[in-house]
Amino acid sequence: MTGALALRAAAEQQASTLPPLLAAAEQLASTVILGDHGRRRAGTGDTFWQYRPAQSTDHARSIDWRRSARSDVSFVQDKEWQIAQSVTLWVDRGASMRFASTDKLPEKATVARTLALACAILLIRGGERVGLTGNDLPARRGTAQITQMANLLARDDAADYALPDARGMAPHSRAVFISDFMGDMTGVQDALTRAADNGVRGALVQILDPQEEAFPFDGRTIFESMTGTLRHETLKAGDLRNRYLDRLAARKDHLTQLARTTGWQFSTHHTGAPATQALLWLYQSLAQPA
Known part of the structure; x- marks a missing residue:
């Protein structure tokens, strides 16, 4: 296959995922009944x-x-209080997000992307400017922005874990980071510190598979990362359960403290739970005053 044909095939395969993703995001957004003024309250404005x-x-x-x-x-x-700042989103596209413990559960990446797009749909319907962190998609208004966002979010990273991108966030704006936050926490801390230094406030949403919360393993087990670069075999997986759960709890505590220190908010959502509550929490978190 020539380079041009290969590129076209890859583009068509990637584009084929967009209609289901957009449809799922639209459906999720429609389940949150906010009315035309879901975020309004007294403040500076003309209305x-x-x-x-x-x-x-x-x-x-x-x-x-x-x-x-x-x-x-x-x-x-x-x-009516009017939000002047834009909202930028970072969604983890690392390989770890492609994990699903059973074929009855969606991948973490699917949940994260759908949640991000549904939030963007609600924000844009309310007249907000929404974009992605980095330099790929600056915050703008309009429904065309959703399609461009979906196209960019559909791309996967090769690395097991991705680092938050704090670029492109306007001072004193709002931001959202959605990830499993299973990778190096230094990158998360650096991004939040940089954001806080610029007066950016926002929300951290941790997406986990139920298996990652329960650690239901026993006996001989092989643990392998999604890319296969990390691998650990044990004959007594049950002996690791308490250590794993303690480390997971410590990770959540760390994220909670980071969020509190930098003026952000933190929540965990499981792929087996309805996303409506997570979307409503996220939307309302962005409405909090600076």
Whole structure:
């Protein structure tokens, strides 16, 4: 096969995954009922939200005299809070994310990509700018951005574990990192520190297969990474269970502390659970004030 034909075949194979991925993301986004103003609250903006009784801290020029004339109470207008910053997403495309313990469960990568795209769909519907970290896809508005995002997210990395990319995040914006966070934590810490130094706040979503939480192994077992570069054989896998679970708990504690220190939020989602709750948590986390 010539180089051109090989490239076309690879492109067609990659593109064939986009319709199911986009359809799954659209379906997931539709399960979260937010209305047209799912994130709104009082704040700086130009759009009227509601009247409320004036308080002693309100300036006289803030009083709506026309509305107040119809009552014995003075009223002011609350404006709808408008998010000025963009939202950038990093989704782990490392080989470890292609793991699924059974054919009845989706791969971690599928869940991560669907969750990221569904969140992007909701944000763009709300008028937000959304993009990917790095320099491949700067944050923009519009539905065409979703297709470009899906195309980039469908690409897999060759390495077992990918490192978060903190490039391309505008100062004082929002960001999302979605990964199993099973690799080197130094890269995660560096990315979060760099983000925090620029005033970026966001959310960490850890995607795990139920088997990775339970460690249901006993007897002779061969553990092998998705690329085959890492391999460990043991005759007593059960003896490793407590050590593994302790290390997993320590990893989650580390992520929790990193998030707290840098002003981010952290949550774990399992591939066997409905993604609706994870999407709602993620969407609401991005609405938190800086």
